[in-house]
Amino acid sequence: MADHQFSRRTMLRGLGVTMALPWMESLSVWGDETPSITPASQAPTRMAILFSGCGYHRHEWWAKGQGKSMELGKVLAPLNDFRDRMTFIRGLYNAEALKGNIHSSQTGNLLSGAPLTAGGTIRSGTSVDQVVAQKIGHQTKLPSLVLGCEKANPSVHKNYSMLYSSHISWSSPTTPTPLEVYPALAFDHLFKESAQLGDKSVLDAVLADAKDFRRDISTLDQHKLDEYLNSVRDVEQRIERAGKRGEMQGWRPTLTGPNIPRPADGYPQDIVEHMRLMSDILVLAFQTDTTRVCTLKLNNDHGTLRFPHLGVDYMIHHLLSHNDTDDWLKVNQFFLEQVAYIARKMDSIREGDRTLLDNSMLMLCSSMLNGHHDANQLPVVMVGGGGGRIRGGQNLDYLEKPDRQMCRLYLSMMDKMGVQLDSFGDATQPLDEV
Template sequence: MKFTKITHPLSRRAFLRGVGVTMALPWLESVPVWGDDKSKTASSEPPVRFACLFSGNGYHSKEWWAKGEGKNMELGKVLEPLLPVREKLLFLRGLYNQEALIGGIHSCQTGNLLTGAHLAPAGEIKSGVSCDQVLAERLKNQTKVPSLVLGCEPSIAAIHKNYSMIYSSHISWSSPTTPTPLELYPALAFDRLFRDEVGRADKSVLDAVTEDTRGLRNAVSKSDQRRLDEYLSSVREVEQRIEQAGKAGRLQGWRPTLAKPDVPRPADGIPQDIDQHMRLMCDILVLAFRTDTTRVCTLKLNNDHSSLRFPNLKVDYMIHHLLSHTDGADWLKVNQFFTQQLAYIATKLDQVQEGDRTLLDNSMILMMSSMMTGNHNNDQLPVVMVGRGGGQIKTGRTLDYQGKPNRKMCSLYLSLLDKAGVHLDSFGDSKERLAEI
């Protein structure tokens, strides 16, 4: 199809289309409407995006801290990768989930991280609807994909301390009894964003929309043409990297008896290398937000009680869970590797200009764990956020809620949902906002 010249505000979301493929447009000044057919007034204001990154088993006991403000903010060694974006960072101390203190470890501490709900014990599965899915439900008519739920480690099916390990493996919940399925495969996550018929995966997404792209270039401003070129280049780069994923042959964990596989490598598999896997998922998150294909994403970097290994860091003698109990130099390396993923996402988002702000300014990216350290203490949780929620959040600050009557995680979620345009009387176990956010 041909993309007709834009002479008036669009009354619908704008897409590039090809055979079996739909790509949402990035923010363009020549396309004045964001939203769906229900929009009554044209607005060129970019939307607010929300994401949550999770890493299990907490962080180094002495190196998760921040102090000061703005460009003078100091960060503990765990958070040092975030120094370049510290002026767009919010460090939150003292928040916690009351229901996560009821008993057990790992599963009981993780399953309600984004819900604040009471968890059912004895192998039963029951939590609550998570804040990301509440937001996704309210915004589902405004984007192609309501939410993207990504993971870098498969779910665990077992019982630990009287609680299902399903809780340890999921932070996003579509209903109280249904954890949102994780997408572990970068190629399939990519397909979900851009393809209408996954079976056509032998053809490049960009090749499929070439004709529509040509028509669009003739209809937008010079600056929008540059934005479009940058966006299409980033899509091509991720496509090429997905094709190369796993070909280097660096294995982790258990070493097989064969140096090379004796059967053809399966297509569209999970990359062998955890650093490559995480980086691809980070790129897909950025692409999803950049294209407005979704405005809601969770990225579970690992499980609580994780079995990941880290040969990329020269730390391959111990799995993540056991390493978390050591609190030594190798544990710090692993912690920094996880916060590097947030720093990478933040930097990429901050390079994309959307009107007077950047894509990072128009986002709220949380990173947290279900316990403060590997010793299972969760009377307060490690929480950091980058992004300004569409200019609504003052960043470059540390906020300390220790000793305050309102320090519930769900109070934070109520505040962030407000910034995304979803206003609730209550969520989880809270009816209050965090006034400072």
Template sequence: MMPTPTPAPSRRHFLRGVGVALALPWLESMPALAQAATAKGAAAVGPPLRLGIVYFSNGVEPAHWWAKGSGATMELGPGLTPMLPHRDDMVFIRGLYSQSALSSTSPHLGRMNLLSGAPVSLDPDVIRVGTSMDQVIAGAIGDRTAVPSLVLGIEPNELRLEDGLSMVYGSSLSWVSPTRPATKEIYPARTFDRLVGDGTGRALDRSILDAVQDEARGLGPRVSRDDHHKLGEYFEGIRDIEKRIERASKEERLEGWRPTLAQPDMPRPKHELPQDVPAHMKLMLDLVVLAFQMDKTRVATIMLNNDLSQMNFRFVEGVQGALHLDLTHNGRVASKEAMYLKTNQFHLAQFAYITERMKSISEGESTLLDNSILMCASSLFDGDLHSAEQLPVLLTGKGQGTLRTGRILDYMDKGDANRKVCSLHLSLMDRMGVRLDGFGDASSRLEEL
């Protein structure tokens, strides 16, 4: 069945300069601006609904992944402590799974169908996994924005084999077709250029704000006092990201492999990849927020790390070792289990960060978080045992009133037919205006969501 999208909004607003078209965030003054621009009047258009997906690899420490109660007094297990300030903003979901992942003989890569529910091909000569739900949505509504979907990551794609299979599976969360992963961008500068440049991805020789300053000045008298304040915060945020990208390109390499030279013996390329992992993640999450604010995209995914990641977590106090071999497979050694727990908490802190950022951004009488749904999930539950009997899933945001937060939804004892993660995907696609009869292994929506 072809998805049925909802109607597109009638108008978008930009500041324009040489080689730049900078989309404005949603403003309460927008209808008046449209009327002034067209001299024909314009109907008020509310902010759009956005979907953001934050993926972390290698699962969780099961003993520390739990929630009890409801609302602001909900009790959370140690693995979820970064979400304590957001208990009233979230839905904790227990018991969802994917049958094809559970039955796969590949303990890691066979689980990398989180967003499709389709079987991962175990034939090393055939790359195949189902089209992911974010790309189904992008295919239906992506023509309403400059960027149909934003697909980001921290670690580069890997070409090696694992379990006889290509690591393209472990490097890719989002698939535009069953045989082709979406292009994952890990460079903040390229992402920034795509969002605020001329659409070609070419770097600009000067600040984006400098390029549009004349039109920005002329906008001031035409917007409300609240919108004037909002625009100030928005422009300040863009300038801050520009400065951070510039700083990141000058930092020493701190993470992963080290070059044989202390200093490069050739001119350094522009727009280098940040080597401080927490700063890199925060910057990419800020770019997701910026993209949503600018309405450059309404669908975004970000992989905080690849599956089978060897990301060294020494940037977290008290942690030493690579995520996969040293920390996930900890042999139930207490000291290593404690470090593994800290990696879980670090991942959840990133999700708490983007939740808080979006909650702090006003869109009239609502917030950016109110007008969004964020999902945080991994493709494994017990990372040490490769278990996929259930998946760790959190949602935040109210989905424009379609999602009641501050709840725990437990499907573990409701029978396999009622706990399919693809039922969640169908429910989320409905909210994004894309309705299908079925998706992956599911033909029904997730009850009680």
């Protein structure tokens, strides 16, 4: 058996499969050269950026007060349990997004603050997640993980490419980062040597190595290993069940014309299960230290998702955003429930004296405050401790202050990921409070 205890990174290996393991007290996982109990402070900091397009209900996106007694608007109600772990930020904006005043021009540079090229030409800026990935990505199997629940739209809208509204992650000014919308392929990226579908279970492939490895760790870590492997199996089985119902996002017809009468309106996939699978994969990626940088685009700006499970099936997401109705509020809360689900799951994973949530920054943002294209201030909420460097329970308001560039927040986030830059986008200094 390979000497796991002295490996710089602890892995289980099988035919065509490499599985990174979660933090364990009896092993040196993140860089110690001799076996010891690794303090929680040495666990890596992770950064996840979640996005939902078209903003939120303009009367229900707000926070008042501080800490556990913070009052939240109805949109943010799913995060009530995390008020002392969250940071609500009001008033940041992206100056370049004000120039086009349409969805594409407000989204394509959301994570970079870069000028956009119109006329159907593609040119934006390298996004904050990919700047971090390019600096620290060599430390993990995957530099970053870029996930989505709605496929990209390559058309042009009002002189701007819709690729801008379909991608928040950009590897270079002219290259949107490849977006994985298939849960099975995203799962393969984490655990297989190459992204390919296969019949063999990831767990089956590493089972022999896991049995040998289990004998050399503490009883506490044996329980942790068992829980982790069970969570991997659960995701595998759910993906398999979803596949038997037919492909999820990205389904392609097998006929050139319909062979049945037109069915009732409705979205042709289980969007609830799709988002939960992607959320679980994000957590697994962080839990295994397969990557420390992830973006999850829950939908496109100017998107076409429908929400029959909410009883809101008469209009697509983009059109719903134009009016602040009770149905729009239901959709907003559904997206915030995904953030709460990820936060709760991360908070249940112990990493020494902290949790995975304590060691992470989970940020939700949108390209406009509400569906009326108001980008003078952007909706931002963060959950997590950023490796012990972010104080929770904060309610920050920059609306009437100078230097309220969104890119100042990115400078702060990059600093916590070990990436120090003198400037980014239109910002030259980080936010001191974050």
